[in-house]
Amino acid sequence: MKISKQALFLIPIGVAVNFIGGQICILTKLPAYLDAIGTIVVAALCGTVPGVIVGLVSNVLNSLTDPNTLWYGLLNMAFAIVAAYLSKKLWFKNFGLTLLSSLFFAFIGGGIGSVMTWIIYGFDLGTSWVVNLVWIALGSPEGGFPMFLAEFIGEVGVDLFDKVLTVIASYFILKAMPTRFLSKLPLGYIYISDEDKAIEDSAED
Amino acid sequence: MARIELKDVTYRYPYTKSPALKHITYTFEPGKFYGIIGENGGGKTTLCNLLRGLIPHFYQGSLKGDVIIDGTDVRKWDTDELSAQIGYVFQNPFTQISGIKETVFEEVGMGLENLGYSEEEVIKRVCDVCELLKITDLVEKDPNALSGGQKQRVAFASIISMDTEMLVIDEPTSQLDPEGTEDVFQIIKTLKEEHKTIVLVEHKIDLIAEFCDEIIVLKDGEIVFSGPTHEILSNRALLEANATIPQAAIFGHAMADAGKPLADIPITIEEAERLVRERKG
Amino acid sequence: MINQEFVDKFRHYHKYGTWWDDLNPLTKFVVCFMVALTPIYALTWWYGLGVCVIVSIVAMTSKFRKNFFSLAVKVFLIITILLVVLRQIGHRATSITPLINIFGWQWYVETLFNSLNRASFIVGFSVTMILFFTTTPMRDITYQLEQMGVSHEASYVMLSSMQNIIDLKATAVTIFDSQKARGIETTGNAIKRAKAFFPTLAPLMIGAMQGTEEKTIALDARAFSVKRNHSFLRKLRPVQGYEWAMMAVAVIFNIAMIFVSFKILKQLPVTRFF
Numbered sequence: 001m002k003i004s005k006q007a008l009f010l011i012p013i014g015v016a017v018n019f020i021g022g023q024i025c026i027l028t029k030l031p032a033y034l035d036a037i038g039t040i041v042v043a044a045l046c047g048t049v050p051g052v053i054v055g056l057v058s059n060v061l062n063s064l065t066d067p068n069t070l071w072y073g074l075l076n077m078a079f080a081i082v083a084a085y086l087s088k089k090l091w092f093k094n095f096g097l098t099l100l101s102s103l104f105f106a107f108i109g110g111g112i113g114s115v116m117t118w119i120i121y122g123f124d125l126g127t128s129w130v131v132n133l134v135w136i137a138l139g140s141p142e143g144g145f146p147m148f149l150a151e152f153i154g155e156v157g158v159d160l161f162d163k164v165l166t167v168i169a170s171y172f173i174l175k176a177m178p179t180r181f182l183s184k185l186p187l188g189y190i191y192i193s194d195e196d197k198a199i200e201d202s203a204e205d
Numbered sequence: 206m207a208r209i210e211l212k213d214v215t216y217r218y219p220y221t222k223s224p225a226l227k228h229i230t231y232t233f234e235p236g237k238f239y240g241i242i243g244e245n246g247g248g249k250t251t252l253c254n255l256l257r258g259l260i261p262h263f264y265q266g267s268l269k270g271d272v273i274i275d276g277t278d279v280r281k282w283d284t285d286e287l288s289a290q291i292g293y294v295f296q297n298p299f300t301q302i303s304g305i306k307e308t309v310f311e312e313v314g315m316g317l318e319n320l321g322y323s324e325e326e327v328i329k330r331v332c333d334v335c336e337l338l339k340i341t342d343l344v345e346k347d348p349n350a351l352s353g354g355q356k357q358r359v360a361f362a363s364i365i366s367m368d369t370e371m372l373v374i375d376e377p378t379s380q381l382d383p384e385g386t387e388d389v390f391q392i393i394k395t396l397k398e399e400h401k402t403i404v405l406v407e408h409k410i411d412l413i414a415e416f417c418d419e420i421i422v423l424k425d426g427e428i429v430f431s432g433p434t435h436e437i438l439s440n441r442a443l444l445e446a447n448a449t450i451p452q453a454a455i456f457g458h459a460m461a462d463a464g465k466p467l468a469d470i471p472i473t474i475e476e477a478e479r480l481v482r483e484r485k486g
Numbered sequence: 487m488i489n490q491e492f493v494d495k496f497r498h499y500h501k502y503g504t505w506w507d508d509l510n511p512l513t514k515f516v517v518c519f520m521v522a523l524t525p526i527y528a529l530t531w532w533y534g535l536g537v538c539v540i541v542s543i544v545a546m547t548s549k550f551r552k553n554f555f556s557l558a559v560k561v562f563l564i565i566t567i568l569l570v571v572l573r574q575i576g577h578r579a580t581s582i583t584p585l586i587n588i589f590g591w592q593w594y595v596e597t598l599f600n601s602l603n604r605a606s607f608i609v610g611f612s613v614t615m616i617l618f619f620t621t622t623p624m625r626d627i628t629y630q631l632e633q634m635g636v637s638h639e640a641s642y643v644m645l646s647s648m649q650n651i652i653d654l655k656a657t658a659v660t661i662f663d664s665q666k667a668r669g670i671e672t673t674g675n676a677i678k679r680a681k682a683f684f685p686t687l688a689p690l691m692i693g694a695m696q697g698t699e700e701k702t703i704a705l706d707a708r709a710f711s712v713k714r715n716h717s718f719l720r721k722l723r724p725v726q727g728y729e730w731a732m733m734a735v736a737v738i739f740n741i742a743m744i745f746v747s748f749k750i751l752k753q754l755p756v757t758r759f760f
Contacts, residue, residue, distance in 0.1 A: 003639075053643065176688065319710055322717055
């Protein structure tokens with residue numbers, strides 16, 4: 001497996017961006033994680049493998065302080081795969097499609113995430129207050145509302161808000177990347193503006 | 206090693222309209238010290254990238270003409286192997302610190318580790334270079350927590366420790382105070398005495414005047430003047446082109462304008478002093 | 487003059503000076519990981535607790551015990567308390583023996599032990615892995631991985647990520663503080679806060695990404711990608727004979743625990759040690 005040099009050196013920055021997103025949320029007390037921006041941006045610019053590595057490394061570093069999160073590394077890797085795929089399909093060039101993509105990410109983060117939580121916590125609710133609130137609000141325990149559905153709805157709901165902010169941030173970061181930088185990345189050509197492509201075509205060679 | 210020939214080289218960065226370097230023809234001889242000066246955006250850093258082999262290996266775009274490094278076309282060089290042959294120090298000290306070493310000592314030794322030198326050789330070279338660059342009191346510190354000036358010295362030391370035959374140095378003193386700048390130039394002088402080939406981009410023209418053998422003046426990607434330092438810097442055309450020239454040369458031209466010409470146009474303070482003294486005598 | 491005592495350290499294997507810390511990272515990892523998996527099979531509160539106690543005793547001998555305890559205690563308390571409390575909401579239907587009644591909120595014994603068992607699975611795993619990570623600096627881990635043939639690019643990615651996190655976090659905090667000082671809205675509703683921060687922090691992220699261009703050149707100049715055998719200034723003691731034995735014991739213990747867990751522990755009533 002050969003990763004281009006520029007992509008290789010972008011990976012640690014992607015990891016740091018994932019962490020900074022989380023940091024911003026803590027500083028601003030925003031009820032989100034924003035911890036997948038780096039994964040999505042790197043996957044969109046460099047492809048699946050670098051993106052997956054960003055997700056994996058972020059997760060390993062996260063689990064240094066909370067080993068319990070190690071299992072959720074699969075989600076980060078899934079984000080990268082989806083982001084690289086959507087990037088190649090030009091989704092992140094269009095704001096509407098970008099917003100739509102948050103559904104995929106929320107489904108992975110919240111949906112598959114809730115399945116994992118369900119398994120890790122012994123086929124029962126995890127440690128999320130929101131999920132428990134959903135469950136109680138829907139009339140359980142008395143109403144007999146299925147717990148898994150509560151977990152699922154709760155986590156997807158929380159995740160959707162998070163992922164909408166995440167894809168918006170990713171969209172603007174991708175848009176703001178200078179052409180000179182993009183030209184060195186495997187999928188960078190996707191995000192080079194038409195004006196710059198025209199310049200390249202009409203250059204005095 | 207380290208003889209570089211540029212033959213009618215024109216280079217354009219990708220997605221830009223016009224070339225950053227136009228029709229450059231020049232030969233860099235082994236053991237000589239070259240100064241590159243000129244306005245910002247004139248192509249100085251691009252020329253460095255070319256000499257270092259980053260063009261066309263790292264920077265794509267369109268390269269025309271021939272770049273011959275030690276007899277071999279740059280396109281045929283293994284770019285990684287080239288890094289072991291030509292040292293490169295550039296302006297920004299922050300990106301030059303690797304970020305993966307815990308002490309300055311290990312940071313300076315990193316290049317040598319990558320080249321596989323024995324433990325004793327690495328230790329010896331790092332010690333020597335730290336003495337040379339006056340950073341012995343920093344060796345136990347975290348390189349990531351240093352000031353800009355300190356980082357610049359460490360970055361410089363890291364490259365010098367690798368003892369390449371040729372060095373391309375792009376504004377190594379941008380973060381240094383006058384004293385630190387003088388130190389760096391003394392080191393470059395030492396390197397010159399060791400017969401290294403040195404290419405230096407520097408705004409501090411008085412220092413260039415003192416140390417360089419030859420000078421290249423770049424403007425809009427073209428070489429407008431080039432040749433032996435004294436010849437170039439004392440050239441009146443340079444003054445008329447509004448280029449930065451040494452104080453001593455300005456003084457020399459002013460004396461000539463005032464009808465009291467010196468025997469020659471001085472380019473360093475020492476020369477000016479000598480010429481003025483001779484004139485009186 | 488260079489401190490010769492400091493330089494001399496590079497002529498020997500790096501030593502922390504304590505038995506556990508000076509074990510090779512590979513030994514520490516295999517032992518910790520093998521032990522960390524066992525509470526998952528056991529799913530028994532007293533077994534998980536026992537693992538935590540033994541791990542804590544080992545951690546006491548480490549130079550890094552402060553880091554270990556500040557993390558481990560946090561993880562232990564948060565997971566245990568959250569699970570115990572939340573399970574009392576979730577498990578009513580199957581519970582039979584009442585424990586206490588808190589203002590009308592009925593707690594059950596079976597639910598309590600069920601949640602403790604579940605917590606022991608997560609906590610036992612986490613605390614044991616925290617022992618490994620807090621007593622083994624990342625560069626020791628990457629050093630050993632390189633010895634085992636992993637590329638130094640991988641080492642770079644791990645170590646540089648950690649440094650970048652430190653650097654970017656510091657910058658983010660600086661930006662945040664100056665924003666606040668300039669009176670830009672950092673409180674108020676969520677949308678407002680998000681709006682205030684994207685324009686300032688996006689440039690931080692973009693700038694960091696663009697910086698990789700120079701980073702690539704800088705590391706290239708340090709012969710980063712040259713394909714030669716590397717040498718190492720800082721070296722760790724290779725795995726010793728007795729360390730192989732420790733690893734073997736850990737693996738055997740792990741396999742044994744699979745059998746013990748499914749044959750014996752699962753047969754016990756959950757409240758047996760109550």
